[in-house]
Structure formats: C-alpha cells, structure tokens
Amino acid sequence: MLHSKKLIFDIDGTLYIDGKLLDGAKELIAFLNRESIPFVLVTNTTSLTARNIQKMLADAGLEIELSHIITPVKSAISLFKSAKYKRIAIHSCSAIHSEFSEFTITDENPDAILLADDGSGLKYDDITAVLKNALRNTPLFTLQQNKFYSRNGEMVADLGFYVAGVEYITGKTVTNCGKPSQAILTLAQEVLQAKSFSEMAIVGDDLEFDILGAQKHGLTGVLIKTGKYLPGIEDNFAKKAHLTISSLYDLITKL
Ligand SMILES: [Mg+2]
Numbered sequence: 596m597l598h599s600k601k602l603i604f605d606i607d608g609t610l611y612i613d614g615k616l617l618d619g620a621k622e623l624i625a626f627l628n629r630e631s632i633p634f635v636l637v638t639n640t641t642s643l644t645a646r647n648i649q650k651m652l653a654d655a656g657l658e659i660e661l662s663h664i665i666t667p668v669k670s671a672i673s674l675f676k677s678a679k680y681k682r683i684a685i686h687s688c689s690a691i692h693s694e695f696s697e698f699t700i701t702d703e704n705p706d707a708i709l710l711a712d713d714g715s716g717l718k719y720d721d722i723t724a725v726l727k728n729a730l731r732n733t734p735l736f737t738l739q740q741n742k743f744y745s746r747n748g749e750m751v752a753d754l755g756f757y758v759a760g761v762e763y764i765t766g767k768t769v770t771n772c773g774k775p776s777q778a779i780l781t782l783a784q785e786v787l788q789a790k791s792f793s794e795m796a797i798v799g800d801d802l803e804f805d806i807l808g809a810q811k812h813g814l815t816g817v818l819i820k821t822g823k824y825l826p827g828i829e830d831n832f833a834k835k836a837h838l839t840i841s842s843l844y845d846l847i848t849k850l
Contacts, residue, residue, distance in 0.1 A: 608822015775808025
C-alpha cells in the first residue's frame with residue numbers, strides 16, 4: 596500500500612512529543628534517507644516557526660532540511676500572497692509574527708484576519724478585536740482548527756475551539772490554512788514533486804485532521820497509535836484510516 600509513495604509526516608505526537616523523539620523516529624529518518632524515499636514534515640503547530648521546529652528536532656537528534664518542514668504559517672503566507680493581501684490582523688501568537696515580515700501586521704483595516712493563538716494567551720479582548728473586523732466582512736483565516744492536542748500527557752483544547760466560537764458569533768466561515776487544507780497539502784506536493792495527491796501518503800496521530808481529512812483529498816492515510824491517539828477513537832467516525840500502525844518501527848516494516 597505504501598510502496599513508491601512520497602511521505603508526509605506529522606511532527607507532534609508522531610515523530611516528537613514533550614521534548615523527546617518518539618521511539619523509532621531516528622531509525623525511520625535514517626531508513627528514508629538510505630532508501631531515497633522522499634518525505635516532508637507537515638505540522639499544525641502554530642506557536643513555532645519552521646526554523647524553531649528545525650532546531651527543536653536537531654536538539655532531539657533529528658536533522659531535517661528547513662525546506663522539508665511545512666507549517667500552516669507557510670500555507671497562510673502563500674494564500675495571502677495569491678490574494679494580494681498586504682495588511683493582516685494576527686490574533687495573537689507573537690512567536691510567529693516575524694514570519695510575516697512582508698506584510699503589515701495591524702488591527703486597523705486589515706485585508707485578512709488570521710487566528711493564530713497557541714492556546715496559552717487567548718483573552719476575551721482578543722475575540723472582541725476579531726469581531727470588530729469580522730463584522731466589516733474582512734476574510735477570516737486560521738492556522739489550523741484541531742480540536743485538542745496532548746501536552747505533558749494531558750489532552751488540552753486546540754485552536755479549533757476558538758475557530759468554532761468565532762464562526763458562531765460572526766456567522767462566517769473561517770478558512771483553514773493547516774492540515775488537511777488543500778493549501779498546505781499543495782505545498783507538500785510541490786516540495787515532494789508529486790504529480791497528484793494520490794502519489795502521497797500521510798502518517799499522523801490525529802485521525803480526523805491528519806488522516807481522514809487527507810484521505811478525502813486522495814492521499815493514503817496511516818494512523819499511528821502514539822501522541823494524541825485515544826483507544827476506540829475510530830468508533831466516532833464512519834470512515835477508517837487506510838492503515839493503522841502501533842509505532843514508527845512498525846511503519847519501517849511496511850515501506
Ligand atoms: Mg500530531
């Protein structure tokens with residue numbers, strides 16, 4: 596099933612969690628490099644730049660080329676450039692503001708609103724600021740809309756909670772720049788030089804956003820039972836992952 600596929604890996608909960616690589620991550624990347632199997636890492640992490648992620652992985656023992664780390668920030672920038680937006684309101688996540696240096700970051704008459712909170716600094720006034728511009732029909736984007744993630748072994752609410760609230764109060768749809776959006780999968784396709792989405796397989800721990808969302812676009816989905824995977828979560832969805840694996844070692848045997 597995975598033979599001759601170009602591979603996309605989620606990072607958090609799949610290759611790395613809470614400061615450490617997951618078992619088999621080093622061996623997997625060494626295997627992919629040895630066998631010349633093309634791969635990229637695509638994350639929905641919103642609080643780190645690609646360069647920060649590269650350093651975080653290097654500190655844990657994994658050397659990855661910067662161009663092979665695809666973030667929702669890169670996907671948002673690509674969407675904003677093609678729409679010729681110049682002025683962006685970013686709420687809030689100041690850690691990634693430096694990535695938007697070619698835009699003016701402002702709450703005054705923005706061309707687009709980007710929801711980017713990393714879950715640690717969201718305040719009621721941030722929502723008021725979003726509402727002010729959204730009610731003037733400024734287009735709304737989010738870096739991702741995941742429901743929860745695992746932090747130090749505990750499941751905590753992710754950006755999707757905020758997105759749902761903003762959609763509810765504004766009655767508008769927020770465009771997702773993260774997985775499994777067409778925009779971020781297209782960036783992965785470009786780096787992998789895949790002719791179509793069906794040449795790519797994705798490996799991740801989030802059944803809904805990494806796997807089923809990508810399968811809808813024609814990718815092969817591989818669910819790994821690490822990170823935020825919860826036993827029995829498959830029962831909540833009508834569709835299944837194409838393949839389920841218990842570890843990265845398990846994956847190596849299937850490549
Ligand atoms: Mg993950």
